[in-house]
Amino acid sequence: MMDNESVNLLGGQMLADEEAWLSVIRKMDEAYADLVDYQVQVEEQNTKLAEAQNFFDSVLSAMSDVLVVCDHEGKIQQVNRAFEEFCGRDSKGLMGTWLPELCPSEHFAVMKECLRKVRHTPVRDLEIVINGARGEVPLALNCSPRFNPRGRLIGIVVAGRPLGDLQKAFKELNRTHAELNQTHAELKLAQERLVQSEKMASLGRLVAGVAHELNNPISFVYGNMHALKRYTTRLVEYFDAVQAGASRDELKNLRAQLRLDRAISDLDSLVEGTLEGADRVREIVNDLRQFSSTQRSEKLPFDLVHVAQSALHWILKENPEVIVDKDLPEKLGGRGHSGQIHQVVVNLIQNAVDAIKELPLPKLIIRAGQDGVGANAMLWLEVQDNGPGIAVDDLPRLFDPFFTTKPPGKGTGLGLSISYGIVSEHGGELSVVNLEEGGALARLMLPVSPKNDD
Ligand SMILES: Nc1ncnc2c1ncn2[C@@H]1O[C@H](COP(=O)(O)OP(=O)(O)OP(=O)(O)O)[C@@H](O)[C@H]1O
Ligand SMILES: [Mg+2]
Structure with a gap:
C-alpha cells in the first residue's frame, strides 16, 4: 500500500516525464518545420540553378x-x-579529345605551343587550321587560362570563329579577279587581232569588189587603145605614102583600102570613151581610198547618203534580184570615219540581203534622215527587209562576237559586233529589231558632230 507521500512522489515523477516527452515532441516539430523550410529553400535553389543552367x-x-x-x-x-556543327561531331564524341589532335599535322605543333603559352598568359588571334566537317578550315582563336581561387590552373577556355568563309572567299575573289584580268587582257588582245583580221578581210572584200569594178572600164580602155593602135598603123602607112609623093588617085585608093574614113570618124568616140573609162577608174580608186582607210585618223566630214548608195551599189552588184525601195534625202552631212561607217552599212545591208535572197520577192527598204538640228542633231539610217526576222532567243546575242546563224564559211558572226564597236566609238547607236509585219529592221544612229573628234 502506498502512503500519501509516495503517491505524491509518483505523481511528480509522471508529470516530469510527460513534460520531457512534450519537450522532445516540440523539438521534433521544430526540427521537422526547419527541415521542410530547408527543403523548400533547396528546391528554390535548384530551380534557380536549373534556370541559370x-x-x-x-x-x-x-x-x-x-x-x-x-x-x-x-x-x-x-x-x-x-563547335559541334563546325566539327560535325557531337559533344560526347569530342569529350576528352586533346585539342592538337583536331588540327592537321602541320598545325599540330602550333596548337601544342599555344596550350603551353596559355598556362601563363592569354593567346589572342591565333590563326590555326582545324579539321572541320567540311575539311580543313582556318580559325582565329582566343585562348584564356582558367584558375581556381587559389590561383592554380584548372583549365583553358578557347573561343574563336572561322576565318575561312570570309577570308577564303576574299582570297578566292582576289585569285579569280587576277585570273579574270588576265583572261580579259588575253581576250582583248585576241579580239583586237580578230577585229584587225576582220578589217583586213573586209578590206579584202572591198578590194575584190573594186578589182571587179575596175575590170569594166579597163577592158573598155584596153579595147579602145587596140583600135587606136590599129588606126595609127594605117594612118602611118597613109602618111608614108603622102610623103613618098603618091598620086592623088593612089592616095584615094589607099584611103579606101585602109578604111581611113571610118577610122577617122571613130577617133573621137574612141578617145572620148577612153577618157571616160580613165575617169571611171579614177573615181573607183578615189572611192577605194576613201573607204579602205581603217587606221585611226581624224574624223572628217562625210555624206551618209553617199556612203549608203555606195554600200548598196557594192552589194546589189552581187545580188541584182533584190528589189530596193530607197527613201533617201540628197545629202546627210556627218562627221566620222566614212570607211568604217561604210563597213557598218555594208554589213547591215548584207545581213538583210542574206535573210531575203532565197525569197521569191526579196525586198529591201533603205531610209535615212536627220532628227533635230544643231550640236545634238542625229543622223539615222534604217535597213528593213521582208525576211524571216530574228528568233526571239537570238535577239540578245546578235551583237556578241562570233554569234552567227549562218552556215560555216558564210558568216563569221563578227559583223554586228564590229559594227557596234564602230558606232559606239562614233557616239552613236545601233539596233536590230523584229517588225510586227514581219522582217527585221536595223537602225543606225550617228551624232552629226561626235563629241570625241578623233
Ligand atoms: N536582217 C536580219 N534578218 C535576220 N537575221 C539577222 C539579220 N541581221 C542579223 N541577223 C542575225 O544576226 C546574226 C549576226 O549577224 P552578224 O552580222 O554579226 O554576223 P553574220 O552576218 O552571221 O556574219 P558576218 O557579218 O561576220 O559575215 C546573223 O547570223 C543572223 O542570224
Ligand atoms: Mg553580217
Missing part, C-alpha cells in the same frame, strides 16, 4: 562563335553547338 546553355547554343572548354592539359570538357 538553361540560360547559359541557350547563350552557348546561340553563339555563332565556337567555344571549347578544356582541362589544364587541353583535353576537351565541354563545347558549344557551333
Whole structure:
C-alpha cells in the first residue's frame, strides 16, 4: 500500500516525464518545420540553378562563335553547338579529345605551343587550321587560362570563329579577279587581232569588189587603145605614102583600102570613151581610198547618203534580184570615219540581203534622215527587209562576237559586233529589231558632230 507521500512522489515523477516527452515532441516539430523550410529553400535553389543552367546553355547554343572548354592539359570538357556543327561531331564524341589532335599535322605543333603559352598568359588571334566537317578550315582563336581561387590552373577556355568563309572567299575573289584580268587582257588582245583580221578581210572584200569594178572600164580602155593602135598603123602607112609623093588617085585608093574614113570618124568616140573609162577608174580608186582607210585618223566630214548608195551599189552588184525601195534625202552631212561607217552599212545591208535572197520577192527598204538640228542633231539610217526576222532567243546575242546563224564559211558572226564597236566609238547607236509585219529592221544612229573628234 502506498502512503500519501509516495503517491505524491509518483505523481511528480509522471508529470516530469510527460513534460520531457512534450519537450522532445516540440523539438521534433521544430526540427521537422526547419527541415521542410530547408527543403523548400533547396528546391528554390535548384530551380534557380536549373534556370541559370538553361540560360547559359541557350547563350552557348546561340553563339555563332565556337567555344571549347578544356582541362589544364587541353583535353576537351565541354563545347558549344557551333563547335559541334563546325566539327560535325557531337559533344560526347569530342569529350576528352586533346585539342592538337583536331588540327592537321602541320598545325599540330602550333596548337601544342599555344596550350603551353596559355598556362601563363592569354593567346589572342591565333590563326590555326582545324579539321572541320567540311575539311580543313582556318580559325582565329582566343585562348584564356582558367584558375581556381587559389590561383592554380584548372583549365583553358578557347573561343574563336572561322576565318575561312570570309577570308577564303576574299582570297578566292582576289585569285579569280587576277585570273579574270588576265583572261580579259588575253581576250582583248585576241579580239583586237580578230577585229584587225576582220578589217583586213573586209578590206579584202572591198578590194575584190573594186578589182571587179575596175575590170569594166579597163577592158573598155584596153579595147579602145587596140583600135587606136590599129588606126595609127594605117594612118602611118597613109602618111608614108603622102610623103613618098603618091598620086592623088593612089592616095584615094589607099584611103579606101585602109578604111581611113571610118577610122577617122571613130577617133573621137574612141578617145572620148577612153577618157571616160580613165575617169571611171579614177573615181573607183578615189572611192577605194576613201573607204579602205581603217587606221585611226581624224574624223572628217562625210555624206551618209553617199556612203549608203555606195554600200548598196557594192552589194546589189552581187545580188541584182533584190528589189530596193530607197527613201533617201540628197545629202546627210556627218562627221566620222566614212570607211568604217561604210563597213557598218555594208554589213547591215548584207545581213538583210542574206535573210531575203532565197525569197521569191526579196525586198529591201533603205531610209535615212536627220532628227533635230544643231550640236545634238542625229543622223539615222534604217535597213528593213521582208525576211524571216530574228528568233526571239537570238535577239540578245546578235551583237556578241562570233554569234552567227549562218552556215560555216558564210558568216563569221563578227559583223554586228564590229559594227557596234564602230558606232559606239562614233557616239552613236545601233539596233536590230523584229517588225510586227514581219522582217527585221536595223537602225543606225550617228551624232552629226561626235563629241570625241578623233
Ligand atoms: N536582217 C536580219 N534578218 C535576220 N537575221 C539577222 C539579220 N541581221 C542579223 N541577223 C542575225 O544576226 C546574226 C549576226 O549577224 P552578224 O552580222 O554579226 O554576223 P553574220 O552576218 O552571221 O556574219 P558576218 O557579218 O561576220 O559575215 C546573223 O547570223 C543572223 O542570224
Ligand atoms: Mg553580217
